[in-house]
Amino acid sequence: EKGGYDTFMEKEINEQPRAVGETLLGRTDESGALVLDELRIPEEALRRVGRITIVACGTAAYAGMVAKYAIERWTRIPVEVALAHEFRYCDPIVDEQTLVVSISQSGETMDTLMAVKHARELGAQTIAICNTHGSTIPRESDAVLYTHAGPEVAVASTKAFLAQITACYVLGLYLAQLRGGSYADDAKAVMAELQEVPAKIEALLGSLDRVREIARFMADTRAVLFLGRQVGFPVAMEGALKLKELAYIHAEGFAAGELKHGPIALIEPGQPVFIVVPGPDTPHGLHGKVVSNIQEIRARGARTLVIAQEGDDAVVPFADEVIRVPRTSPMLQPLLTTVPLQVFALELSTAKGLDVDQPRNLAKSVTVE
Ligand code: BG6
DSSP: OOTTTOOOOOHHHTHHHHHHHHHHHBOOTTTTTTTGGGSSSSSHHHHOOOOOEEETTHHHHHHHHHHHHHHHHHHHOEEEEEEEEHHTSSSOOOOOTTEEEEEESSSSSHHHHHHHHHHHTTTTTEEESSSTTTTTHHTTTEEEEOOOOOOSSSSSOSHHHHHHHHHOOOOOHHHHHTTTTTTTTGGHHHHHHHHHHHHHHHHHTOOHHHHHHHHHHTTTEEEEEEETTTTTHHHHHHHHHHHHHOOOOOOEEGGGGGGGGGGGGGGOOTTTTHHHHHHOGGGGGHHHHHHHHHHHHHHOOOOEEEEEEOOOGGGOOOOGGGEOOOOGGGGGTHHHHHHHHHHHHHHHHHTTTSSSOOTOOOSSSSOOO
């Protein structure tokens, strides 16, 4: 049932092109416009939404963080991301104009379920982004947008994460189209670009031998840092989480701009640091700012493991290793930049002889508070 792979995680990493493709399937009409009939919330109510709160835990919460950047950019609706267990007990500001979007692979995470129930009591409209048909969270929500990643068995989430991000993009583009803002006209074009991503993930998966090699040489590493900016920031945190979960290595993800405000103190000779570099066409010159960050930490002796787009030569002088990802537009990059970090954690865990699919102390779905 592992389809020829040694572990479920490896299988699921390799199923990601399909997970993304299936999640996009059937969500556009012949003209390329988005159709989400399944949402079952009246269009009028969706047009009136004044704010969005995303509730989730773990990896799903990082998908929510990516969604915040995309949905705010495309719809201009303010989006907040709350860890579900914090949301429930912080007297959240929620009313009838609030759309609460939960993200959960299993649909059974108790913390997330409680947050959804609480939001409904407060009068919010609730949408579940979920991978498991007929599970509890979709049943307790007003509407559901299913991710079609297929069953995920490995405890550490991989294909469900990319499918969640994909579903969030779809929701954001749909809302943009519905509300007719300045991005409404672009929704089709972004959707068309999304359709090209599965093939790009496929190509990327075939090019990661060097990442595996790096990981195998790092089995004795005690700490790894991850830097990212804008949508690369949650990717950095997800990369760190994967390494904690699978290889029991202390790992932390930072926003690259935060480096000088503290984390740079951790840089000493030989410290491995992954840097998720935004594409050169990212607005506000963020690419150049992150390249400067790489330069700064390299000057202090860090070992820089740089994830950068094909053709981005600016990173080369400051990189100990360059891991290339195919080009896509800046907002969609997490669907690609996450993949090498998953493979890195998988390979390092394997090199340490650990149980990749069943890491210690973790459960696939936590059904207690
Ligand atoms: C954790 C799992 O306990 O729950 C994570 O180990 C997962 O992998 C998180 O991201 C949330 O789970 P779900 O099913 O709500 O997406």
